[in-house]
Amino acid sequence: MRRDHLEPTLLIIAAIVAGTIGWSGHVVLLPAALAFPILWARAQMRSVAGLVSAGYFLAASRGLPQGVATFYSSDLWPGLLLWLCASASFVGVHAMLWTSRAAGRPFRYLVAAALMAVPPFGVTGWAHPVTAAGVLFAGWGWWGLAAMTAGLMGLVTRIGPAVAVAVAFVGFWVWSAANWTDPKLPEGWRGVDLQMGSSLGRDPSMQRHRDLIATVKDRGAGGISNVVLPESAFGFWTPTVERLWVRSLQGTHISVVAGAAVVDAGGYDNVLVVLSAGGSRILYRERMPVPGSMWQPWQSWLGEAGGARAHLFANPTAPIGDHRVVPLICYEQLIVWPILQSMLHDPDFVVAIGNGWWTQGTSIVAIQRASTIAWAKLFAKPLVLSFNT
Template sequence: MTRGLLLVVAGALCGFAWGHEGLTWLAGLAALIPVFWSLAGSRWWAGAVTVAYYLAASRGLPFGAGIFFAESAPLWFSWALWLAAGVVNALPWLLLWSETPRRQTWTLPAALALTAVPPIGFIGWVNPMTAAGVLFPGLGFVGLFCLVAGFVLIVLRSWSAVAVLASMAVVSNLVMLQARPAWADAWSGHDTTFARLQTAAAPNFLAEGQRMAQVLMLAAQLEPGRVLVLPETVLPRVRQGNDFNASMLADVSAQLKAKGSTMLVGAEMSIPGRPIRNVLVALGSDAGPLVQRVPVPIGMWRPWAADSIAADPFGNGIGLVAGRRVAYAICYEQLLTFPLLVSMAYRPDVIVGAANDWWARNTSIPTIQGQVLDVWGRLFGLPVIRATNI
């Protein structure tokens, strides 16, 4: 029992390692969770270790969700979401645990996969696989393979092979195979501090005018040849057809295109007869809107409701902007594993993240979003451009 309690505490500490500004390397502690799981003396202790990890890592959720749903749900609802998400993420680990090391050699990778891919992958925060970016930078999918192989070798107590992988990790960190390309210096993100940007909120024309004015000002100031990323839902809702906002954005886009600059700006796009889409609009570019694949379940993505934000969960998340292949992640997607891994298979040049975290500004959530993107960028040797409203 003592060992089990110590492992649960250790799992919780690994979860608390997420969400500390400037300490991205702490994400590497997530790699210890499968090891602790394998050492648990029983199925229930194994489940407790992983529950403790997921609940500690998502500790900002009940407070942020409490603000997000303040007008539509009781306070207990946000705590219930937090507990449910932690339990669902831990469930594969609980069910697949085995006291037999040889059985663990396939159940461990299976648990990693089940928590990364849909349906559990829709709420699969802080998957231990993200630790590959800390341990094997620049190695991409090979680094992921090395991490999972390392777990299996530890289970089998093949210490000589583990030592070889550890040496690879040391070398890859010393060499730092990824180098920021010169063109990436022309790309940047611009954070905003708007008090409230909420999907499906009642129109506030004064606030929308202020947001549009800031976009126009930044577009006018943007130097030739640069790419600027703004956060999610900064623009007022854009409607297809004869819409004033759409006409104004078309003019701005033409001005940016004339000087060879581009802005990626978050907006909700409304098309009659179709669900609203949460997108990044590429001003100054011929690229179509970059559509969010996985909006926040329940908060934005409600397939049973008429006002649901459209989802495209199995899209590739790739757009061509300023001549570069962009892997983009809009807000909630930044926390998940499978959308980014799908995008990485298309060999992008840059990762772009745009988020609207007004509801989570006093929680660890925005920092974790940034950590996850930075770690994936580190693993695949890609520059990361982020913009957040907070």
């Protein structure tokens, strides 16, 4: 292989390895993603920077084609198309902002990182290296985020300072891995993981609801007063479903937080509902549903109804009793701005739910969990997780 081809090839291979390891679903491996800005900065041409970005992003999101094929009961082609389209914004932003001038790289990378953290580019801003702040700087909060941001800028400077920053990051990484503990549960709360596959939310029978009610009552024993069920657990939220659950909880002290869909003529909201023997209310409306399969903004552009609504910056926290919680539904756990917007309000803890039946055979749910755990650790917040697979 010619020498002028060897270095770009090695950079691309290293980016693929960084994306694969960093986003393997193991939270303590998230800092491996920090190799990406180093490799991006070492590229000698804009085209190579674009290929490095593509290698990293496609490796990090490698479970998408298979997941989409499972969701739609089709072959891999729709998933491959979505996979490539989703990478376009990440690759485009990083290729456009790359520069050969070492002095200009820190600011350029800062702009790229910021663009991939907020809409519109942040809508597909998966695999953001800043997520590793929760591993390196657990408990530091906003100071940890600032330290990570400064460190990312340092990684793309001249080789000397970049090596110094990398060595410092490795030291923090080793210390954190040696002392790692997962976020604690809030007192009196329990998240329930289910293995109901694609039937959850699609089986509207009374027997399914009675089975879930029995599960809630069983998990609500022993001083547990709040039980969290996964996304879509209630299915379509109707007065009939509400009455069944409220009546079934009579005589108990249990509150249930679970996912549901509220449908109207214009589309639907993916929501969290909280209910108890005293009644129910909608706790949260999802800020960012899954683009394409759920959120379809082109429907309104064409004058048609349908799809999930995106409440981009609405309801960053929600009140439950005397607490304010951060609700995160499924896709919101993979992107940056929902959790950071919520943390501006200094919530008490995080409640994260998902319905990942379609991800079987991939690491998508594990990545969702790892990302959410990292953000909870960064801000030292208790965490409740509940997933269906």
